[in-house]
Every structure is written in C-alpha cells, then in structure tokens.
Amino acid sequence: MMNQIKSVCVYSASSTKIDPLYVEEARELGRLLGSHGIRVVNGAGKMGLMAAVSDAALAAGGQVTGVIPRFMVEQDWHHRGLTELIEVETMHERKKLMADLSEAVIALPGGCGTLEELLEVITWKQLGLYLHPIILLNTKGYYDPLLELFHRAIEEHFMGERHRELWSVARTPAEAVELLHTAPVWDGSVRKFAEI
Numbered sequence: 784m785m786n787q788i789k790s791v792c793v794y795s796a797s798s799t800k801i802d803p804l805y806v807e808e809a810r811e812l813g814r815l816l817g818s819h820g821i822r823v824v825n826g827a828g829k830m831g832l833m834a835a836v837s838d839a840a841l842a843a844g845g846q847v848t849g850v851i852p853r854f855m856v857e858q859d860w861h862h863r864g865l866t867e868l869i870e871v872e873t874m875h876e877r878k879k880l881m882a883d884l885s886e887a888v889i890a891l892p893g894g895c896g897t898l899e900e901l902l903e904v905i906t907w908k909q910l911g912l913y914l915h916p917i918i919l920l921n922t923k924g925y926y927d928p929l930l931e932l933f934h935r936a937i938e939e940h941f942m943g944e945r946h947r948e949l950w951s952v953a954r955t956p957a958e959a960v961e962l963l964h965t966a967p968v969w970d971g972s973v974r975k976f977a978e979i
Contacts, residue, residue, distance in 0.1 A: 786916065788963045790822040790848075792885035794900045795832035796893035797860075805892055808922045809835035812889065812956035817845025819960065822866075824884045826877065827851035829862040832891050837862055848884060850877050878903060887916040887963050889953075892925040908949050908969055909942075916966035917950045920959045926952070 793816075795809060809832040816823055817840035825833055827849025837847045846866040853870050855861060861868060871877050878900060882888075890901040907913040919926045930952065936942045951966045953959035 786887070786964050786966065786968065788821060788886045788916075790824055790885050790887075791816060791963065792824045792881045792888045792904075793833075793836050793891065794888065794893060794897045795825065795836060795891035796897055797826075797828040797831035797833050798894065799830050801831070801892075802923070805832060805922055806835050808920065808956055809891055810839040812836055812891070812920065812959060813839030813841075813845070814843045815956055815960045816840050817843030820845065821960075821963070823847040824881050825849055826881070827855075827861045827865060827868055829860060832893070834862055836891070837865060841866070850880050850884070852877055882907070882913055885915065887918065887966075888913075889918045889920055889959050889963075890926075891920050892922055898929070905949050909946060911969075911971050914969040914971055916963055916968075918959050918962045918966065919950055919952050920956065921952050921954055 813823065813836035823836060823840045823845065825837060825847065828834060840847050841864065848867040848869065849862055849865045850869045850871060851861050852874055853872060856870055869880065871880060882904060888904050890897060904913055904917060908917060937944060937946060948967065951962045953962050
C-alpha cells in the first residue's frame with residue numbers, strides 16, 4: 784500500500800560554499816516535490832540548499848512553509864518568497880512544528896544543525912513519537928559514515944536490530960520521492976522495542 788504523502792519536512796544546509804552537485808540535487812528534489820504537489824516544510828532559510836529546495840519547489844508550482852525563530856528573522860536570515868512563513872520563539876518550537884506539519888522527512892547533506900534535526904527525529908520515531916518515513920538523501924555518499932555508525936550501534940546493542948527500519952536511504956532525489964510512498968509505516972506500538 785502506498786503512503787499518501789502531502790507534506791515533507793526537508794532538513795538541509797544553509798552553507799553557500801559547498802560542491803555545486805549538492806545544490807543541483809537539492810534543486811531537483813524541490814522540483815520533484817513541487818511538481819508532485821507535495822508541500823515542502825523547512826527552516827525558511829534564504830541561502831544554501833534550503834533556498835535551493837524552496838525556490839525549485841515554488842518554480843514547479845509547489846508550496847513551501849518555512850518555520851523560523853524570531854531571532855533569525857531579526858538577522859534577516861529568512862526567505863521572503865515562501866508560500867507561508869511561521870515565526871516561533873525557539874529552535875525547539877521550530878523543530879517540533881516542522882515535524883508536526885509533515886508526513887515524512889527527507890534529510891539532505893548538512894552540518895551540525897541538519898544532523899541534530901535528523902538524529903532527533905530518528906529518536907522520536909524510535910520512541911513512537913513520529914511514525915512517518917525518514918529518508919536520507921545520500922548524495923556523494925555523504926551519509927555513509929553516519930550509516931556506518933548506526934550499524935555499529937546496532938551491532939554493539941546500543942540499538943535494536945529492528946531499528947534498522949527507522950530510516951531509508953536514497954541515492955537520488957527521484958529515489959527519495961519514490962521512498963516517500965513506499966517506505967513502511969512505523970507501528971505506534973514500537974515503544975515496546977525502544978528498550979533493548
């Protein structure tokens with residue numbers, strides 16, 4: 784049975800000094816989401832991969848909801864052309880609202896902020912607090928070291944064997960969009976598996 788996904792939270796970097804391939808893949812993901820009528824939910828940044836996804840989704844006729852703390856708006860870090868801009872007080876509120884507004888997560892390559900968001904939502908899924916697909920877009924094998932660490936955590940029993948199903952890995956934007964619809968829905972009773 785295919786998942787009916789209408790909104791996707793996209794975690795991504797705001798850096799402008801990265802390999803252009805990352806930007807191309809971000810644009811392609813935004814284009815695919817926009818053309819499929821899947822709303823993008825992101826951190827409302829006006830630079831880097833975040834802006835590339837937003838701009839491409841909007842250009843393809845899609846919608847983008849950005850969620851950003853007020854202090855970032857005061858620094859003029861926000862994208863001014865989004866379908867909807869929601870200001871919150873804290874980073875914690877931002878992350879929770881982005882998750883609440885989404886029916887799946889796609890994580891593009893990124894730095895500490897992206898990794899922190901990704902690890903938190905994986906933890907929420909492990910605890911049965913977020914049951915939707917989580918997809919890592921593994922451009923240039925960026926997430927290989929993290930995936931290796933996850934596998935070691937499972938092998939060393941810091942995580943359970945079943946936790947391998949918490950995330951899916953895509954090599955291309957098209958595969959990421961396909962996984963939105965085919966990744967297994969996580970069972971809410973998973974809390975009993977959280978303790979190993």
